[in-house]
Amino acid sequence: MRSPWRNLSLAGTLKAGVSPMPSWVSFAIALFVTVSAVDDVRLFFVKYQDGNFPWWMLAGTVSYWALWMALAYRPQLAAPALLALLVTMYPETEPSGALLLIFAALPVAAYRVSTRSLIVMVGGFLLWQLAWGLGVSMLGAAMLWGYAFFTLLLVAPGLAVKISRERALRSERAQKAAEETAARAALEQRTELARELHDVVTHGLTMIAVQANLGKIAKDGPAKEQSLDEVGIMARNSLDDLRRLLRAMRTEDLPAVPGQSGVIAVPTSPATIDLALSVAETQKRLNSLGVLTLVKTSGDLGRTPNGLRSTVLRILQESATNIAKHTGHSSECHISLEVQEDQLELVVRNRMTPGKPRLPVSGTGLVGLRERATRLGGTLEAGPVEGWWSVRAVLPFQGPQKLH
Secondary structure (H helix, E strand, O other), X not given: OOOOOOOOOHHHHOOOOOOOOOHHHHHHHHHHHHHHXXXXXXXXXXXXXXXXXXXXXXXXXXXHHHHHHHHHHOHHHHHHHHHHHHHHHOOOOOOHHHHHHHHHHHHHHHHHOOHHHHHHHHHHHHHHHHHHHHHOOXXXXXXXXXXXXXXXXXXXXXXXXXXXXXXXXXXXXHHHHHHHHHHHHHHHHHHHHHHHHXXXXXXXXXHHHHHHHHHHHOOOHHHHHHHHHHHHHHXXXXXXXXXXXXXXXXXXXXXXXEOOOXXXXXXXXXXXXXXXXXXXXXXXXXXXXXXXXXXXXXXXXXXXXXXXXXXXXXHHHHHHHHHHHHOOOOOEEEEEEEEOOOXXXXXXXXXXXXXXXXXXXXOOHHHHHHHHHHHOOOEEEEEEEOOEEEEEEEEEOOOOOOOO
């Protein structure tokens, strides 16, 4: 167990307490103690007109004024002010007024100042009582037990109020942090679902639109029929993707539970995506659009974690969608999927040619894919390279993998 005194320092001892004081209470304390101190100074000079001033008494008046002003406005200075007051009180055999002021200040100090500062104040006062009672006062050692008990008794109420308030603040902060965490988790879920919806709808509708246009401009019957078959296949696949997305949304509507790392864990879909089949389907769809597509795979695709497979599929779909939108007939595409020891690398390259027909551009597909890759601890780069448009993604096997 770590000792609370391990990092003891003057700055830590004089640290201001967290307990606030209402402004009107501070003003009332300051007004009362200032009027009292001014009156004591007046009586001091009236009483000692002969010029033989006991300056330690005047210093005591200034010290108790400083103590109460510190409690009202600067609690970090309360401990030094109390110690200064004790020094000025020591020569007096009967410092009754100053003692009453200290006893009255203890409950306020217990609430206002830091715990270390309070320990210094109470400990210093108890040591002063011992030294004063044995060396200066005529009360005797027997009276010290009553003084010590009274000192600790007065500290208890203020300390209890302070502890209760700090517990309430910690509970409030914990609740606020939990609400913020839940809000961030909900926002992340909505963002992921928005990406999924974009990927599913955009890819499916783009392929359907391209096949429909190809069927429209086809001159022979078999080509038209093939386009209609592809439209039907794409429509069914898109419906299947939407159904999977809806099932995932229903799963994510279940109460989230705290994960081991303290982050809200979202239940994931148990579906496993076949990467080899996904690459083959992408190749088939692009070939049907007249885009000669060559595929190269290496490594054991089955080693790919489930949390990465959906992202790989979305990259393939988004790349195929962009190729369908932006390239013309008789273009060329190369897909390379390499599973290495600790990461996966996917590269989709297509020759940049004018696209016909032109389709609307959303501008959010690649942005969403970069965000997904970053969240998985990987990278995604996209841009022209020597007449080819290249999309390269590197996804590590170790990282915050999720199956979306």
